[in-house]
Amino acid sequence: MPHPDDEPSALVYTARRVARHLRWARTEGLRRLVEEDRLNPVERAGTALAKARWRRRHGVPAGQARPVYLVGLQRSGTNMLVRGLAAAPEFEVRNENDRRLFHRFQLRPDAVLTATIRRSRHAYILVKPLCESHRVDELLALPGVRSGRALWAWRDVDDRARSEVAKFGDANLRALRAIADGSIGGRWQGQRLDAEAYELIHGFDYDRMDPHTAAALFWYVRNSLYFRLGLDRRDDVLLCSYQALTADPRRHLGRVCGFLDFPYHPRLAAHIAPRAPRRRPLALDARVRALCDSLTARLTAAGGDAPPPRPARIAPGQDHG
Structure with missing residues (x-):
């Protein structure tokens, strides 16, 4: 559990939840919100x-x-x-x-x-x-x-980053900045990070990073735990x-x-309609992209899944789509 001093007030927390649901309904539709929750x-x-x-x-x-x-x-x-x-x-x-x-x-x-x-x-x-x-x-x-x-x-890093930003805005960016400047406190995003993860997080400028790149970097940090905790070697x-x-x-x-x-x-x-990946990759920071591609390969191999087909990347500066 986080320390009470790290938690927003009930009013702030409720306001954030309302704003998040409104953003989600606006970007994905009310039907998706009803199904999601x-x-x-x-x-x-x-x-x-x-x-x-x-x-x-x-x-x-x-x-x-x-x-x-x-x-x-x-x-x-x-x-x-x-x-x-x-x-x-x-x-x-x-x-x-x-x-x-x-x-x-x-x-x-x-x-x-x-x-x-x-x-x-x-x-x-x-x-x-x-x-x-x-x-x-x-x-x-x-x-x-x-x-x-x-x-x-x-989930594929690009699809997950799009979904994260659509629902939570720049939440991952704010979390990474808080880890880097030491203000994360006891919040869950900063828990059980080793020296290598801290060094990586400290190596970026979060005033210049866009929310999608931050969501991808956060994807890398959290999914790396699967291997760092030795979960890939467990049969449970x-x-x-x-x-x-x-x-x-x-x-x-x-x-x-x-x-x-x-x-x-x-x-x-019965609730899942089979579908193939459709969207193009995001224009992420090149260093973050390389990290995510490497981890994607490890996760794919560990899970015994065939890698999804990836269309050509878009050039930096183009629309995130």
């Missing part, structure tokens, strides 16, 4: 009813639910994975807007998480602590609960590519289900 009351009621029925008929004893942590970086397709697994009544879902388990999208103390997992009567409890992705190794070692699994989601962590998921939803969700020892059903992928 699962605001459809009919869909939510139907899901809740199916889960209640499953608990009555098949509920497991308290303390037997297997935790599944969905981690990675914001705007990496995690909501798509949540929506798919939530379609299975065997899963209890605790998304990051669940105020009982999260405070401003960050996990409450571990004791709250442990108690929540132990109370569940579902076979699985899916928790999405994106802000605590740097702690996933610690979460997998929580005492008093069944051994868990983790899904590390990642699965790397999940957004590009692979959208290219072949049934195959990729089938892979996820196999990892979780859970039978695949077509309804889990």
Whole structure:
């Protein structure tokens, strides 16, 4: 949890959330906002009813639910994975807007998480602590609960940067600047960074950096944790590519289900329309582009995914599209 002095006031926090939702609705459309935050009351009621029925008929004893942590970086397709697994009544879902388990999208103390997992009567409890992705190794070692699994989601850097800036504006730029000037405090963006990451972050001029390049650099810093924490060497962590998921939803969700020892059903992928990458790469700072290309190759190889076709790059200074 961040130190209280690092948090904005309730008024400032609410104002930022409203502004963010307005920006998202304006750039992506109201329908996308409703789908993104699962605001459809009919869909939510139907899901809740199916889960209640499953608990009555098949509920497991308290303390037997297997935790599944969905981690990675914001705007990496995690909501798509949540929506798919939530379609299975065997899963209890605790998304990051669940105020009982999260405070401003960050996990409450571990004791709250442990108690929540132990109370569940579902076979699985899916928790999405994106802000605590740097702690996933610690979460997998929580005492008093069944051994868990983790899904590390990642997305093409250009697509993720566009989505990040469309919804959150220059948030990644502000975070990197705060890390560089030492004002980040206890906020999650600055946690568990090693000397190499700090040196890298300090090597840029954030007064001259554009938001898309900052979002790409932040993508590099956070997704590098997958390797730096040794998650690539663990059999309880699965790397999940957004590009692979959208290219072949049934195959990729089938892979996820196999990892979780859970039978695949077509309804889990019913909300995903297969599609191929469409947009051109962004005009990023050349050094940041090289870092991201290198990490993309490592992630692709580690996940066993074929690299997505990349169209020709646009020249620096052209429209971000």
